[in-house]
């Protein structure tokens with residue numbers, strides 16, 4: 001009996017103050033939700049904000065993630081105007097100096113294509129929080145000029161004996177050879193169709209097939 005009393009009194013002396021402080025804590029949390037929320041702002045985002053202060057135009061107060069404005073750097077690509085990736089033309093020293101950019105362009109599978117960061121600016125009529133100009137990573141090192149796969153394939157099949165496919169791809173030297181030999185007496189004609197389908201005959205300027213027909 002006495003043991004129980006001691007146990008209860010010990011429990012009460014330890015539990016009640018704990019419960020009280022918890023309750024007080026909960027009440028103060030309720031009263032100041034702002035301070036709790038603000039501590040959630042990612043450190044990286046804050047660093048980005050201060051590092052690119054040159055182009056910052058937002059208010060100087062701390063970012064409120066529950067507010068109506070999104071961080072500019074979190075906006076989807078549709079709201080941004082991004083520069084073309086810098087072409088270092090295989091110059092590794094230039095790439096190291098700059099820290100970003102592309103050594104080479106092109107490639108058809110994701111693994112083939114190099115990725116780099118580019119400078120993006122939010123469109124002027126879009127409201128967002130923080131620096132409106134920033135770097136975005138993961139842009140593919142690809143270029144598009146006016147080369148369409150289907151068009152080129154049709155040229156290759158119908159006018160291959162005149163070298164029209166290679167003329168269109170910008171491979172003028174081999175195109176003239178193909179024209180003079182009438183498509184290698186038919187053999188080169190067929191080979192180029194196969195090369196096109198197997199993705200081994202590509203635009204001379206290193207651009208990718210334009211996906212917008």
Ligand SMILES: *[C@@H]1O[C@H](CO)[C@@H](O)[C@H](O)[C@H]1NC(C)=O
Pocket residue numbers: 091092093094097
């Ligand atoms: C590579 O880039 C560096 C720095 O921009 C330049 O000094 C150098 O001349 C370039 N090398 C070639 C081969 O273009």
